[in-house]
Amino acid sequence: MTETLRRHRGAAMIALLALAAALALWADINAGYRSISLDELGQIARGAAPASLTYTLVELRLPRVLTALLVGAGLSLAGCLLQGVSRNDMADPGVLGINAGAGLLVAAFIVFVPAGLIPSTVALPLLAFAGSAAVAFAGWRLSVVRGASSPRRLLLIGVALATGL
Template sequence: MTESGRKLRTSAVIAILAALLAAGIWMDINAGYRKISPEELWQIILGGGEKSLRYTLLNLRLPRVLTSLLVGTGLAVSGCVIQGVSRNEMAEPGILGVNAGAGLFIAAFMVFLPQSGLKLTLLLPVLAFAGSLAAAALDYRLALTRQGLSPKRLLLIGIAMSTVISSLTTMLMLRMSDSEYAFVQNWLAGSIWGASWPNVRLLSLGLTALILFVFYKSRTLNVLALGHQTATGLGVDVSRQSAILLGAAIAMSSLCCAVGGGLSFVGLVCPHLARRLVGPDYRVLLPATVLSGAVLMTFSDILSRTLLAPNEIPVGIVAAVIGAPYFLYLLIKT
């Protein structure tokens, strides 16, 4: 394919993903008993509309839609960076123990400090974020060798740590009441529980800064993909750049985990989908990954709220059900 043909294909893919995202946002806004027409939406935007409908849109549905979109974006880009740095297409944030560490901190708090005067809803994001960073930092420290960071060692240690931490979390959950056990289990399955405007603002600011930084490092990711020796020969400090990029990826996934629960499959399948659509060049792969993650999580949120309404399915389960068949197809094809 010629250069102009590749650019045309990339532009078409980006446009289609953007259109799917716009359609998904509109469908997600209307995923409820009360539908909102375009005229009513416009009136609300202008500051009018029914008071009850305005409350439903601005305080309930819109924060949920934006949180799902941002979480999908952050996890997808995080997975893309981790796969690029480790040069392993099976890598994703959950492998580094991010989800497991967050779950352990939350479970430990609920078991050992059940009578805390602080509201759990305020502490949950902080606990999840701290647990994610602690697990990822320990994983990174154990993966360091005399030659620097070993990507293969990082993934193997991450898998072992995730297993150990998950086992400890399960042991703690056995001491919980039925309601606490159900809450933690639902969180581990992936549940957009932190859908509020403060969390939307936090995610927006944090993810925007981190994703822009990763975009700035797209050329470095392209060089790292060539292998350690080639990248070193081209003047890249592989250990230092890998550590910086992994730090950005871990920060993104930790933010998303703090608000969205134990979601992991998004960070695995979305980079694969984007790579198949636009190719391995990170200058176009990253924008495609951003849109792929947002589209997957938006449509997963729609299905999680409507399939068994009024009951809700954890969105992480829905995302896995949607993405798993495609991922299996990719593995069979390759």
């Protein structure tokens, strides 16, 4: 396969994926009790739409759609990083013990902190992040021997941490 054909195929694939993403975003914006037409979307952009329609799009649907887009991008980036660091196509947070660290701190909070003392909507995501970050750092640190880390050692230590936690 020539380099030009490979380049054109890559550009066509990116264009196709961008079109699919735009259609998925449009479908997600229209998921609800009332759909929003392209004409109404133009009215909202110009500021000529009714307040209820603007509220529906800007305050309710658009944050949901953008959050889903960012979460999906973040998860794909995290998966790529885990698979790249471990050099294993099957690597995931469960194999490296990251899920177990998050779950441990969340469970400890639920069991040991009296209800209502700290708002759980704030504490649970922060504790899950702290637990997962601590286990990821501990696994990486334990896998480093004489200044070098091997992916095989990282995976074995991650499995051991997941089992232990």
